[in-house]
Amino acid sequence: MMDRMIIDGLAFALPLFIIAVGGIYSERSGIINLALEGLMGFGAFSGALAVVLVLRSFPGLQPQGIYIAMIFAMVGGALFATIHAALCIYFKANQVISGVVINILSVSLTAFLTRQLNSLIFKAPSDRFQLGVANRITIPGLSEIPVLGAAFRNLYPFQIAIILVAVAAYVLFEKSRYGMRLRACGDNPHAVAAAGVDVERIRFSAVVISGALAGLGGISFAYSISANFSPMIYMGYGYLAIAALIFGNWGMTTTLGAALLFGFARSGGYELARALEMSSTFNDITMTLPYVLTLILLIFFSKTNRVPRSLGEIYDKGKR
Amino acid sequence: GGGSEPAAGNGGQAEADGEALRIAIVTSPSGVDDGSFNQDNYNGILAFVENHGNATVNAVQETTGDVAAAVQAVADVVADYDVIVTPGFQFADISSIAKDNPEKKFILVDANPTPQDGQELFDNVYAMTFAEEESGFFAGVAAALETKTGKVSVVNGIAFPSNVNYQWGFESGVMYANKHFGTSAQVVELPSYAGTDVTNTNVGGNYVGNFADPATGKVVGNALINEGVDILFVAAGGSGMGVFTAAMEAEGIYVIGCDVDQFDDGVYSGGNVILTSVLKNMSINVERQLNAIVEGSFQGSNELLRANTDSTGFVWGDDRHQLSAETMEKLEEVYELVQAGTIVPSANFNGHSPDNFPGL
Amino acid sequence: MKDAMISIRNVTKRFPGIVANDNISLEIRKGEIFALLGENGAGKSVLMSMIFGLYEPDEGDIWIKGQRVTDYSPRQAARMGVGMVHQHFKLVENYTIAQNIVLGMEPVKKTLGFLPLVNLTESEKEIEALSHRYKLDVNPRARIEQVNVATRQKVEILKMLYREADILIFDEPTAILTPQEIEYLLEIIRELRENGKTIILVSHKLEEIKEVADRCAILNRGRLVDIRDVATTSTREMANLMVGREVMLEVNKPAPAFGEVVLEVENLRVKNQDQVEVVKGVSFQIRGGEIFAIAGVSGNGQAEIAEAITGLKPVTDGTIRLNQVEITHYPVRQRNLEGIAYIPEDRQAYGLILEDPITDNLALKRYFQEPFSTPGGKLRPEAFVSYARRLIDTYDIRSNRGEASITRSLSGGNQQKMIIAREIEQDTPLIIFVQPTRGLDVGAIENTWQQILREREKGKAILLISLELDEIMALADTIGVIYNGEMLEIQPASALTAMEIGAYMMGVKEHE
Amino acid sequence: MNKKNPLTAFLGNEKWQWLSIPVFAVVLSIVAGSVVMLLMGKNPLAAYVGILQGAGLVPKPNYAGGTGMLTDFTSFLDALAPMIFAALAVTVGFRAGLFNIGIAGQMLLAGFFATLLVGYSDLPWYLAKPLVLIIAVTAGALAAGLVGYLKHRFNISEVVSTIMMNYIIAYVTSYYIKSYFVNPVSRQSEYIQPAASLTLKNLRVGGVRIDVSIGIVLAVAAALLVYYLLYKTRLGFEIKAVGANKQAAEYAGIHIGKTTVTAMMISGGLAGLAGATFYLGHYASMQPGVLAGLGYDAIATSLLGNNHPLGVLLASVLITTLDKGATYMSSKVGVVREISGVITSLILLFSATGTYIRYRVNRQRQEQKEQQEHREPPEEQSASPAPGEVSAQQVEKSREANLKEGGDEA
Numbered sequence A: 001m002m003d004r005m006i007i008d009g010l011a012f013a014l015p016l017f018i019i020a021v022g023g024i025y026s027e028r029s030g031i032i033n034l035a036l037e038g039l040m041g042f043g044a045f046s047g048a049l050a051v052v053l054v055l056r057s058f059p060g061l062q063p064q065g066i067y068i069a070m071i072f073a074m075v076g077g078a079l080f081a082t083i084h085a086a087l088c089i090y091f092k093a094n095q096v097i098s099g100v101v102i103n104i105l106s107v108s109l110t111a112f113l114t115r116q117l118n119s120l121i122f123k124a125p126s127d128r129f130q131l132g133v134a135n136r137i138t139i140p141g142l143s144e145i146p147v148l149g150a151a152f153r154n155l156y157p158f159q160i161a162i163i164l165v166a167v168a169a170y171v172l173f174e175k176s177r178y179g180m181r182l183r184a185c186g187d188n189p190h191a192v193a194a195a196g197v198d199v200e201r202i203r204f205s206a207v208v209i210s211g212a213l214a215g216l217g218g219i220s221f222a223y224s225i226s227a228n229f230s231p232m233i234y235m236g237y238g239y240l241a242i243a244a245l246i247f248g249n250w251g252m253t254t255t256l257g258a259a260l261l262f263g264f265a266r267s268g269g270y271e272l273a274r275a276l277e278m279s280s281t282f283n284d285i286t287m288t289l290p291y292v293l294t295l296i297l298l299i300f301f302s303k304t305n306r307v308p309r310s311l312g313e314i315y316d317k318g319k320r
Numbered sequence B: 001g002g003g004s005e006p007a008a009g010n011g012g013q014a015e016a017d018g019e020a021l022r023i024a025i026v027t028s029p030s031g032v033d034d035g036s037f038n039q040d041n042y043n044g045i046l047a048f049v050e051n052h053g054n055a056t057v058n059a060v061q062e063t064t065g066d067v068a069a070a071v072q073a074v075a076d077v078v079a080d081y082d083v084i085v086t087p088g089f090q091f092a093d094i095s096s097i098a099k100d101n102p103e104k105k106f107i108l109v110d111a112n113p114t115p116q117d118g119q120e121l122f123d124n125v126y127a128m129t130f131a132e133e134e135s136g137f138f139a140g141v142a143a144a145l146e147t148k149t150g151k152v153s154v155v156n157g158i159a160f161p162s163n164v165n166y167q168w169g170f171e172s173g174v175m176y177a178n179k180h181f182g183t184s185a186q187v188v189e190l191p192s193y194a195g196t197d198v199t200n201t202n203v204g205g206n207y208v209g210n211f212a213d214p215a216t217g218k219v220v221g222n223a224l225i226n227e228g229v230d231i232l233f234v235a236a237g238g239s240g241m242g243v244f245t246a247a248m249e250a251e252g253i254y255v256i257g258c259d260v261d262q263f264d265d266g267v268y269s270g271g272n273v274i275l276t277s278v279l280k281n282m283s284i285n286v287e288r289q290l291n292a293i294v295e296g297s298f299q300g301s302n303e304l305l306r307a308n309t310d311s312t313g314f315v316w317g318d319d320r321h322q323l324s325a326e327t328m329e330k331l332e333e334v335y336e337l338v339q340a341g342t343i344v345p346s347a348n349f350n351g352h353s354p355d356n357f358p359g360l
Numbered sequence C: 001m002k003d004a005m006i007s008i009r010n011v012t013k014r015f016p017g018i019v020a021n022d023n024i025s026l027e028i029r030k031g032e033i034f035a036l037l038g039e040n041g042a043g044k045s046v047l048m049s050m051i052f053g054l055y056e057p058d059e060g061d062i063w064i065k066g067q068r069v070t071d072y073s074p075r076q077a078a079r080m081g082v083g084m085v086h087q088h089f090k091l092v093e094n095y096t097i098a099q100n101i102v103l104g105m106e107p108v109k110k111t112l113g114f115l116p117l118v119n120l121t122e123s124e125k126e127i128e129a130l131s132h133r134y135k136l137d138v139n140p141r142a143r144i145e146q147v148n149v150a151t152r153q154k155v156e157i158l159k160m161l162y163r164e165a166d167i168l169i170f171d172e173p174t175a176i177l178t179p180q181e182i183e184y185l186l187e188i189i190r191e192l193r194e195n196g197k198t199i200i201l202v203s204h205k206l207e208e209i210k211e212v213a214d215r216c217a218i219l220n221r222g223r224l225v226d227i228r229d230v231a232t233t234s235t236r237e238m239a240n241l242m243v244g245r246e247v248m249l250e251v252n253k254p255a256p257a258f259g260e261v262v263l264e265v266e267n268l269r270v271k272n273q274d275q276v277e278v279v280k281g282v283s284f285q286i287r288g289g290e291i292f293a294i295a296g297v298s299g300n301g302q303a304e305i306a307e308a309i310t311g312l313k314p315v316t317d318g319t320i321r322l323n324q325v326e327i328t329h330y331p332v333r334q335r336n337l338e339g340i341a342y343i344p345e346d347r348q349a350y351g352l353i354l355e356d357p358i359t360d361n362l363a364l365k366r367y368f369q370e371p372f373s374t375p376g377g378k379l380r381p382e383a384f385v386s387y388a389r390r391l392i393d394t395y396d397i398r399s400n401r402g403e404a405s406i407t408r409s410l411s412g413g414n415q416q417k418m419i420i421a422r423e424i425e426q427d428t429p430l431i432i433f434v435q436p437t438r439g440l441d442v443g444a445i446e447n448t449w450q451q452i453l454r455e456r457e458k459g460k461a462i463l464l465i466s467l468e469l470d471e472i473m474a475l476a477d478t479i480g481v482i483y484n485g486e487m488l489e490i491q492p493a494s495a496l497t498a499m500e501i502g503a504y505m506m507g508v509k510e511h512e
Numbered sequence D: 001m002n003k004k005n006p007l008t009a010f011l012g013n014e015k016w017q018w019l020s021i022p023v024f025a026v027v028l029s030i031v032a033g034s035v036v037m038l039l040m041g042k043n044p045l046a047a048y049v050g051i052l053q054g055a056g057l058v059p060k061p062n063y064a065g066g067t068g069m070l071t072d073f074t075s076f077l078d079a080l081a082p083m084i085f086a087a088l089a090v091t092v093g094f095r096a097g098l099f100n101i102g103i104a105g106q107m108l109l110a111g112f113f114a115t116l117l118v119g120y121s122d123l124p125w126y127l128a129k130p131l132v133l134i135i136a137v138t139a140g141a142l143a144a145g146l147v148g149y150l151k152h153r154f155n156i157s158e159v160v161s162t163i164m165m166n167y168i169i170a171y172v173t174s175y176y177i178k179s180y181f182v183n184p185v186s187r188q189s190e191y192i193q194p195a196a197s198l199t200l201k202n203l204r205v206g207g208v209r210i211d212v213s214i215g216i217v218l219a220v221a222a223a224l225l226v227y228y229l230l231y232k233t234r235l236g237f238e239i240k241a242v243g244a245n246k247q248a249a250e251y252a253g254i255h256i257g258k259t260t261v262t263a264m265m266i267s268g269g270l271a272g273l274a275g276a277t278f279y280l281g282h283y284a285s286m287q288p289g290v291l292a293g294l295g296y297d298a299i300a301t302s303l304l305g306n307n308h309p310l311g312v313l314l315a316s317v318l319i320t321t322l323d324k325g326a327t328y329m330s331s332k333v334g335v336v337r338e339i340s341g342v343i344t345s346l347i348l349l350f351s352a353t354g355t356y357i358r359y360r361v362n363r364q365r366q367e368q369k370e371q372q373e374h375r376e377p378p379e380e381q382s383a384s385p386a387p388g389e390v391s392a393q394q395v396e397k398s399r400e401a402n403l404k405e406g407g408d409e410a
């Protein structure tokens, strides 16, 4: 039972985390990113489309499908994020609004394109792209550890990819020149500009990275939950990721904690329901567990929350 | 997408021309290419259109899934068509539109029209519902015959009558196989996912609690697989995709699809998880009624369709299922008994229970 | 011509409704200290910003080191060796001082042989050394958000020094430094010139200019009035040129006529947001008609005293009485109504809603009263407009579109005038001035001082918190010196010399 | 480009920019939508007319029994009401600097309590209908007020708390609906009693069925009221101040907490009314666990309306038209319905650039103006005394009283 809680919890928490990391990139550069839901969805769409296209010509690549999907999900998410970036940075749009609009656009556009492409290219009308499932990996040795070993059992390939990407994202964000400038942009872009750094370029790239990471999270959900891409992917996990990153105070490690909390509260809720043998009608109640828990914890942890100082402010060079 | 030629414009003229039937299919959110329920109905229309050259069909989609919105969508377009096909329980209330538009014909699938001022039957509405317990029964028999672990399960969405029918039909089928074919399959139920039906009776089973929550579906699927179940009958709408995923990720687990042939949904790198699919044959019935309309023999009625009209059943095509020849043989055997009415599997409200029904 | 480091040719810069720089031409020579003066809003900062690439001229062009600059940006400016200390700090608050200084040219070190990661250990040492050398002592590892305004100013200067620019622009660098710090800074500036750097200094402090500058240009309403050799121009002349009339910064202070005690602070204790006690048992009284000044080096708790009295910071212990009424725990609004007006230090954060028009800001403390709103809670826009027009007139608030101007578009000095106007008009028994003349030009300072004295004449109790000893000496009746959260001395102004105050400010106890 | 550009002239009139710029955005997106449509081989004109026909704003070629243009139009108005309320809710939040992303949850909660407490009762209409409104406002206001309180008291970001509350409300109400008042056929809550409904359904006017919406009257009234509240009252001033600069507002003596909670409660109350007119008006039952997409669309609608209550009215009309007309359009032109969603998002996308357009246009106009002024040398500066000089004289006077003669050299 503990095992299952850990395995399922991780499988949910990691994609959520990487989406939130995307959010951190964008928001720490000063651009509010409510578009995560849409970026995640569009990324998943792109990854799924790529896989379906590749497998049509090279059916032998089935086992590599998930890797192809992950790469293209990141590309697709990144491309779609340029809309948000352009709106917020060059067109000086309200960032909250832009995010919401991106979400609306993503839902209708992917639904529309999925149908159109299925009937045009594949001549098989359908509202989804079938993905097939991901094989699961168990890390020998580590998985033998009692209790915690579960964290190394039955891993999806995307979980390992996410961990690798997250480590890279962490180093880039915390230790590199680029990261240092990016974080400074979120605090005081005027200081960055005065230091001779192109604020707009930094922010643009940060938003694009957030799209790529959100796309990776999106394709992971697509694989782990329903093994296909359909508009059902828009289940609000993008918004949940925003909650996680705010809960995590815009920091990477704390946000990982928040994502794990969501994941384990969720899988724990299922286990609890099973242990208590409650009838299925109570499912709805146990499903609230992560959200209620978050709200309660926020009461204790929000006091010290520090929003990136320039978050949401339209950057105007001449502003005094 | 699914839509074909525009049908609007030259209103009354087409009607005079007997054959140029203008058909609309109005669906709830998932649309006519959902690879499932809606698509099956749509295929029935397409088959009809193929044989009647100048008939046209347009697909109209309602996106919220709300019952009032569903009816509104029909109302929005009804003037431009001669026949409206409405697959889904959401459309039960079209009876009000039907009353106002006696010259239009309605084919309602999976629900009976809502009574209007006490009127339950409408001259221009053909409503078809299906004896889900029969389909469930075939799934149960197949599962019991094919299980290696001796443990089988049914996963449903919410304990509405159609779902309970599937569940009890399935349990009836397992019972039947145990008794008549010497199997000893056990139906596994997770107490924490027991359903409560519309009369607030606990009906057992495994209910996800939702029709659009694949994530929980997967959790339920995994939990059952963990209990040693190797064949799952899945009648849980969108939540079912999660159960499929759980089965694909595990080894040697099979699922039985429902409503339509779901073989294509079962493909994965390791093969296919679909053991077989049990059916509601909507397409043939929709086509039948469309034919009746052009032939002038259409009659409004509320029909509960059974195996005796080939309306319930299972997949026959050899390349669309993975049952052994032996199992197929036995299924054909029980199919005839169900057709003949010898076997009447237990349903939510037919007074029989899975361990005590006619024919057991 | 050939040694012109910067050459500005017929430059015009407009903002909606205003010509900030009007056909300005001037040349700055290599190795000189060139001063720029002018009233608030004269266009000094705008001109400097164009040299630094923050704005683009609408007309005319700028030549740097004999090269006409096109497609100019701060990045470009930095490459050409131009550095600038901005009037409004441009610092990353949650970064350390070292991080701020190296930003844009961060040193990287290959880690694991291939990963270029930022490594600050070297830079921190360099910065420490640099700050010692120029007597701008800072701790490179301190976070900006934890250091006071003076330190921030030092960081801005260090930033430029670190970059080894050879054209250095200082836009009002001394506004908030202590006299000693100013001395050091001027020394630095001289030293820099010795090293062959070219320096532009924007300042309202004419003595400073007199002390260090070689030449000065005077701007008035966007136009270049004159360029003078500093050696042959008296500060008085400079002031005249700049304001267009005689200015005297020596006040005629009538003898005091103290009334009843208006404000009584007893054993006040206040904690800052990090729960550190920053005001440690301070007591004092202010009578009607008295100017009570708190002198002290920035960051010693004086801001917190003001915030505690106005209700913006909770009091941990002690009492505050206004006209015999204890107001220690009153909400802000009630204190305002009981009679406190407050000119805060940070006008951009506290005093004003920058995105709103002047009208709303001038009525910010009155909007809920007649005639601005009816008893039922409906606003009367006419009242806002007429009130704003009156104040704009009375207090000489200059803007591009009159009362409808968005506050952000005003120059810093004019924003300050708005606040002073609003607060004085509150007509309260107690007025708290924190750094009232920070960033104001001499004319405006003179004006403000007069206003403060006029309020004193009216019998108001005035709490003046300032870093400027001149200001305190000119205005105060009674002086308290604060050091590390404790009030060291309270004496009549006549009993203290500037030297003594300076000593107390550095923490010297008793009369030694 | 710098010459008299008619577009600049059209968009440059600042008095009308609140209208002209969104209109420009809409036109742009209609053009973009047409391109998409043409690429699909469909007639864009027919599509746009179809949308208007579907929304009852233009007559259809033929009507079904018992329906007419009036049927469509009244139904459109009925759908419009919740959109207006929801977008107003967003507007009020924005004004206070709060991003109420929880409209959908507050709507659901309000609809739930109103349905539960009044929807199934036997109360006569004159009690039931006002009660529905009161309960909905209360439920919405309390839910959002809690968010405001958490924000002020515990510094919990309203974005997070509203997202959490959306989930919690959706699940909890879903549990109750499924357990206690679900209709097994429709699988959603039982229909409410007509007495409790805010829409008088299926009335007949000359043989044509119409739905008379009480909500739309209330919604328009609410827009005017919100306008008055935000722009003409003390509370509006305080909300704006808190939204623009909390520190300055606090300094001015405005009670931040109270204002935050009040603004949130007004926003939530409006969301509650959106819920009432949605669940007990346009629809008469609730889908368990489903948050209305309207709650999110309203955010964009509010933007399109420039976050101004009166702009919101126009924007709601536009967005609702697109939504209402989509079904008929898709049937008429034979495209998937999603295309209307794509067009809607295009409109929103372009209108998100409104600030930018305004900025560019104003800048260009300014340049034109100044170039003209430059040709004839500026008279005004030398002729009339500038304000500074006037006050300089005043200063002179007061100086005599306060300053003693002398130089300023130390």
Ligand SMILES: Nc1ncnc2c1ncn2[C@@H]1O[C@H](COP(=O)(O)OP(=O)(O)OP(=O)(O)O)[C@@H](O)[C@H]1O
Pocket: A318, A319, A320, C015, C016, C018, C019, C020, C038, C039, C040, C041, C042, C043, C044, C045, C046, C047, C087, C398, C399, C400, C409, C410, C411, C412, C413, C414, C439, C441
């Ligand atoms: N970004 C801007 N937008 C609009 N107007 C501006 C802008 N920047 C400056 N101005 C206007 O240009 C004029 C000159 O401003 P500037 O900041 O150069 O004054 P200053 O001489 O530096 O004054 P101070 O001594 O108060 O700092 C002012 O009237 C100001 O309102």
Ligand SMILES: Nc1ncnc2c1ncn2[C@@H]1O[C@H](COP(=O)(O)OP(=O)(O)OP(=O)(O)O)[C@@H](O)[C@H]1O
Pocket: C093, C144, C145, C146, C147, C148, C149, C150, C272, C273, C296, C297, C298, C299, C300, C301, C302, C303, C304, C345, C434, C465, C466, C467
């Ligand atoms: N990042 C910050 N955010 C908010 N307040 C800050 C921040 N950093 C410093 N402060 C506050 O600023 C003040 C420190 O500034 P400063 O050193 O000028 O204090 P002071 O004693 O008020 O001196 P003076 O009023 O003479 O400038 C303190 O009140 C401190 O709490």
Ligand SMILES: [Mg+2]
Pocket: C044, C045, C046, C087, C171, C411, C412
């Ligand atoms: Mg300046």
Ligand SMILES: [Mg+2]
Pocket: C148, C149, C298, C299, C303, C345
């Ligand atoms: Mg201070």
